[in-house]
Amino acid sequence: MSERNPPAPPESWTAETLAVRYDQVRDYTEWLAAPLSPEDQTVQSMPDVSPTKWHRAHVTWFFETFVLGPNEPGFAPYRHRYPFLFNSYYEGVGPRHPRAERGHLSRPGVHEVGDYRANVDERMRALIDRVDEGTLDKLAPVIELGFHHEQQHQELLLMDIKHVLSRNPLRPVYAGLPVPSAPPGPARWIDVEGGLVPVGHDGAGFGFDFDNEAPRHRVWLEPYRLADRLVTNGQWLEFMADGGYDRPDLWLSDGWAHVHEQDWRAPLYWSETAGVWVEHTLHGTWPVDPALPVCHISHYEADAFASWAGKRLPTEAEWEHGMTLHGADATAADATDRDSAPWHPRAARGIADGRLHQGFDTCWQWTASAYLGYPGFRPAAGAIGEYNGKFMSGQMVLRGGSALTPPGHVRPTYRNFFPPGARWALSGVRLADGGAPARVAGALR
Numbered sequence: 001m002s003e004r005n006p007p008a009p010p011e012s013w014t015a016e017t018l019a020v021r022y023d024q025v026r027d028y029t030e031w032l033a034a035p036l037s038p039e040d041q042t043v044q045s046m047p048d049v050s051p052t053k054w055h056r057a058h059v060t061w062f063f064e065t066f067v068l069g070p071n072e073p074g075f076a077p078y079r080h081r082y083p084f085l086f087n088s089y090y091e092g093v094g095p096r097h098p099r100a101e102r103g104h105l106s107r108p109g110v111h112e113v114g115d116y117r118a119n120v121d122e123r124m125r126a127l128i129d130r131v132d133e134g135t136l137d138k139l140a141p142v143i144e145l146g147f148h149h150e151q152q153h154q155e156l157l158l159m160d161i162k163h164v165l166s167r168n169p170l171r172p173v174y175a176g177l178p179v180p181s182a183p184p185g186p187a188r189w190i191d192v193e194g195g196l197v198p199v200g201h202d203g204a205g206f207g208f209d210f211d212n213e214a215p216r217h218r219v220w221l222e223p224y225r226l227a228d229r230l231v232t233n234g235q236w237l238e239f240m241a242d243g244g245y246d247r248p249d250l251w252l253s254d255g256w257a258h259v260h261e262q263d264w265r266a267p268l269y270w271s272e273t274a275g276v277w278v279e280h281t282l283h284g285t286w287p288v289d290p291a292l293p294v295c296h297i298s299h300y301e302a303d304a305f306a307s308w309a310g311k312r313l314p315t316e317a318e319w320e321h322g323m324t325l326h327g328a329d330a331t332a333a334d335a336t337d338r339d340s341a342p343w344h345p346r347a348a349r350g351i352a353d354g355r356l357h358q359g360f361d362t363c364w365q366w367t368a369s370a371y372l373g374y375p376g377f378r379p380a381a382g383a384i385g386e387y388n389g390k391f392m393s394g395q396m397v398l399r400g401g402s403a404l405t406p407p408g409h410v411r412p413t414y415r416n417f418f419p420p421g422a423r424w425a426l427s428g429v430r431l432a433d434g435g436a437p438a439r440v441a442g443a444l445r
């Protein structure tokens, strides 16, 4: 495959379109892994990170377990012990290898993982080809969940290999070069009226949604404002120069504890060399570009920055409603080959057209909202119901999408989530003002 982005899925599934889409999604994973050596694909640089070859095998296990398992006559797993190695967190499916020890798996090697993928691909194609129309209607939603699951892992694969390569003093390059950027100018505010607004996926028409995006429901919003672009590295340097990481009045209590426990002085991939801040990216390590959006910051840092700026983070309902009304179209990645594709967020283009920019193709945006079920939410029955619902504790919602998100995998209702101290996702900040409560630095409380 020579293109970075698979085309969009069709309007409805037939055996033929399902098979075509299956190949597109599976090929894209292999295309992402292609520049990585067997050694690159084996390292686990921290417990949150999974080796590339584990991602390649785990997404295969997902199709094998949830599609082939219940539907293939005489089903048996490709290798008896692989489900133990490649089950991620599905308690209902059985025991599994500890997450933090995935880097110990020198075997199976990358080529054996390739054989596993090829075997499951062949069986999936055969299954799709031979089922009758009624069975296909039943299977298509699970197979489509497998597509979206694999797309989520495509972004994780890139997040994870970035961390792996960042731990190597040689600072290897994944692909490409940074793109020169002009300063985008100050953010402008977009006013949103608010009121009683709908939030969540309506389930109408064609379009995949995860169960955590439903049911659609109503939320009351006071009038508010959203910044039309994301906070930049230049603004973050001002925050740092103003003692942002040294002022407890800016920080949530848990965040201040993280600053000290983890010695946070700057975003995750920044380091200072001879008085110059540099940033590790998938393009290699480069001086911090003030025009680019800041990324790889925790929820705690995003919240502290907002307090320093006298603003706040948007709630997820504000983000979704504002983006639905005023979002500029997601600018899909404008390059298709590996060396010119944007593997790092790009600068805002400095236009002031009254719309919200950098919604889906730049950085995931932290919100002030805890990750909880919507009113009436019920996870699906069985192990597949473990996909989203069981993580609704101790995590914060991020909205949008990032430069690493596969195009076609974003929508205004999409709910990403991470613990508030996590920094290895491509996460950034869009400020809000008015409406909901804000914590203003120095206020008595």
Ligand SMILES: [Fe+2]
Pocket: 058, 088, 149, 153
């Ligand atoms: Fe997974």
